[in-house]
Amino acid sequence: MALFAILLVLTVFGCNKQKEFKRKYSFYRAINTNDTAYLSISVTKPFFVGNYEIRYENSGKDSGEIRGKISGDTLLGLFNCITYGGNNKIVPIALLKKGNKLLLGKGLEMNYMNIHYFSKEEPIVYTNPEFVFEKINKSEKKK
Known part of the structure; x- marks a missing residue:
């Protein structure tokens, strides 16, 4: 009987203790003339979300989630956002890690059966990026 009670207690307490997964985010900001972009990324190699x-x-914002895969110093994924016009939009995103900075890449965007990606025929270009993200503290986010 005592053995049964011990097993019951261990089972109840063992099953109730679920390890809570908490993501650790890094925060970035980029300014291009009068436009500002914010990025928060959590990395669980080889993937990222954020x-x-x-x-x-003066015309609103685009905001949403990003997710994708990390390959070396490159983050390739999708940006699923709601545009300032209220439409849902999915676009591929490419970021190149250079030190503590992330460079937003440009490439030929393709769409096949609602699957969005960069063309393999054209390289993704990181020279003269629209945004260069610099790491910031969480407290600096969206000031």
């Missing part, structure tokens, strides 16, 4: 927001000078 949030991305672009605030345009």
Whole structure:
């Protein structure tokens, strides 16, 4: 009987203790003329997830989730956002890690049966990027 009670207690307490997975995020900000972009990324190699927001000078913002795969110093994924016009939009995103900075890449965007990706025929270009993200503290986010 005592053995049964011990097993019951261990089972109840063992099953109730679920390890809570908490993501650790890194925060970035990029400014291009009058537009500002914010990026928060959590990395669980070889994948990343996070949030991305672009605030345009006087015309609203695009904001949503990003997720994708990390290959070396490159983060390739999708940006699923709601545009400032209220439409849902999915676009490929490419970021190149250079030290503590992330460079937003440009490439030929393709769409096949609602699957969005960069063309393999054209390289993704990181020279003269629209946004260069610099690491910031969480407290500096969205000031």
